[in-house]
Amino acid sequence: xxxxxxxxxxxxxxxxxxxxxxxxxxxxxxxxxxxxxxxxxxxxxxxxxxxxxxxxxxxxxxxxxxxxxxxxxxxxxxxxx
Numbered sequence: 001x002x003x004x005x006x007x008x009x010x011x012x013x014x015x016x017x018x019x020x021x022x023x024x025x026x027x028x029x030x031x032x033x034x035x036x037x038x039x040x041x042x043x044x045x046x047x048x049x050x051x052x053x054x055x056x057x058x059x060x061x062x063x064x065x066x067x068x069x070x071x072x073x074x075x076x077x078x079x080x081x
Contacts, residue, residue, distance in 0.1 A: 004073070011077040022077075029074055040066075 015022040044059040 008073075008077060015077070025077065026074075033070075037063075037067075 011025055015025065040063065041059075044063075047059040047062070
């Protein structure tokens with residue numbers, strides 16, 4: 001089982017065990033998302049400078065894709081398998 005599937009299973013189990021756990025998980029995501037996003041954004045100059053793809057893939061585009069993927073993943077934590 002990969003880490004993504006394992007973490008999803010853990011979050012679902014915790015949420016099923018106690019409903020308030022879903023709120024704790026959501027609060028944790030909201031607490032840590034901004035500083036993590038800020039830390040990742042610090043790599044933008046390096047990423048954009050070193051991007052050798054044609055056409056160049058910008059850090060902003062990659063960050064937007066990561067944000068979308070994370071939001072979809074977090075939303076999936078509340079869905080049944």
